Amino acid sequence: MARAVTTQKKIMWTALAWAFGLLMFFPILWTFLTSFKTEAAAIADPPVWFLFDWTTENYAAVQQRSNYPLALMNSIIIAVGSTILGILLAVPAAWAMAFVPGKRTKDVLLWMLSTKMLPAVGVLYPLVLLAKWLGVMDSRILLIVVLMLINLPIIVWMLYTYFREIPGEILEASRMDGASLKSEILYVLTPMAVPGIASTVLLNIILAWNEAFWTILLTTVDAAPLTKFIAGFSAPEGLFYAKLSAASMLAIAPILIMGWFSQKQLVRGLTFGAVK
């Protein structure tokens, strides 16, 4: 029997959810407002909320000083590229672990995740020297590979969790019908796991988009993505908050829009398996 929920409780929970949501959204709102202020209005005390002279001069200044279209293009290629590459490698790996587990599968999974605990700076110099030797410094291909490797454990883990929800009997049935391994993964498993794969893709695009350690250190100009673009607008001596806010808005706008349109898949992906 369903529990009766009083209107009062409903209102309370809705208000609480809204308050929490607004709290989470506030930094983005504030950045948005600041990006349309003059530098003087940006540091005004007490702060001005909406009643200021709105200006787009910061956006113009940011565009003038940096090559935003190139940085945006690099971010898209690097984030999407590393995610697709990761998925291509992770699907077979997760299939093997989910449907043909060995004695050490759990250990392998944990070991994979443990690589995320390694401080990134620990492999900075070997990686830079290797990239230099290969002649791929400041190239998109380098970042695609590096970000793929960084996010691969998470992709494998997520896909493994989704695949475990799919009954192995269906795959067995396809095998009995004569499906090859390739056909089994491509035509039977993948269609059933599309929601899981979609949410894994979305989450990893966001992770790759926001990655700021490697993308800043391994690029100069040609492959520099939005993380490097934004790092140019922070200053310890001099007040450039309004320009920094404009640069921030330009950097997060594409991913915000993508997140807005795909929030259903994201929520489903993140809560998958939470309720049985």
Next chain:
Amino acid sequence: MSIKRSLLASAVGLGLTAGIASAEGHATTITIATVNNGDMVRMQGLTDDFNAKHPDITVEWVTLEENVLRQNVTTDISTGGGAYDVMTIGTYEVPIWGNNGWLVSLNEGMADDWNADDLLPAIAGGLTIDGELYAAPFYGESSMVMYRTDLMEKAGLEMPDAPTWDFIREAAAAMTDRENEINGICARGKAGWGENMAFLTAMSNSFGARWFDEDWAPQFDTEAWANTLNFYLDMMNESGPNGAANNGFNENLTLFQQGKCGMWIDATVAASFVTGADSTVADKVGFALAPDTGLGKRGNWLWAWSLAIPTSSEKQDAAKTFISWATSQAYAELVAGKEGWASVPPGTRTSLYENQNYLDAAPFAKMTLDSINSADPTNPTVDPVPYTGVQFVAIPEFAGIANQVGQQFSNALAGNQSAEEALAAAQELTLEEMEAAGY
């Protein structure tokens, strides 16, 4: 190389190789890494002038926040990456990197009209090792007292050109008006080697303290350091703003511009901000040398953002051509012609301070020059030391150690521990780090 690249590319597969190649044109392209501040951004905006004079050289800019830039160029230069042809580096890095053989000497190959003898001796001294100039200063700064002339008058006091710390403390107390949100003194409290430790190290020099003795033994257990820190904490607690432990350059600049500081001791480069259009107190600001205690050293620092060429650059001649342009007397005239004399990068050339147009446009010019001249990076302390650097110690370990010491002092300012506890912790951690580093 192509085989290696093919191997990597085939491992990646599926055409994700979204363009590595960058077409090599006829012009030499140089990549310049720089910090994000007003003078550097202005230089970026004036690139057209350089292009007009040198059509065979194309310039690409990488602008980064100071700490990110430091991390980027350190990684590049220590691995011989060759990603950057010109780097903007500080006075802290130049002696260390120059000694490591990472920087190209600028004694030869600069443009004929680039006058090295015109550079301010104090600034050039910090960039020179054994007679070799390893970086060309783009702008130089020291620190000084910026104060509100109206509040000083109201307090019935007169600021001398060269005040003592005791006077500053007395004046700060007299100017403080908590009801009207006026704090007598604003100074850096935020932890960091370039934040509170720049201020406190320079201040400690004037109190007769030093980081290390001649045998590299840490000196935080000395009376001179106890006097420095106790004086700083007492003065800030009496007359400083609330939450001073979180205030760095930008926070104090905001407070001063909004009329909430009676005095502010910080970088000379701030002078143009506090007298600029964004300041509500622009016409009520006076300047004085950083304070002393009569021991022969003042509490001001010395810093320059300079342009240097890493030895890994394959375009050193083009890089020298660019640096000659950017740090020349002609560049100052170019900026003056476009944006006025007050916007010219300060603190690098003697000729600028002999130029009446500049002196008329920048009321802070004389005090900036006097401040720079009163700092001596090769002899920064009252007692002898084995290091160079006024507000830093030019050894690679310094930044890491000073960040931790800065945390201790910031904690003391926040009231979480006493000066004695902070100094004891600083002494212990410095000793530990220096022993680990093999000193």
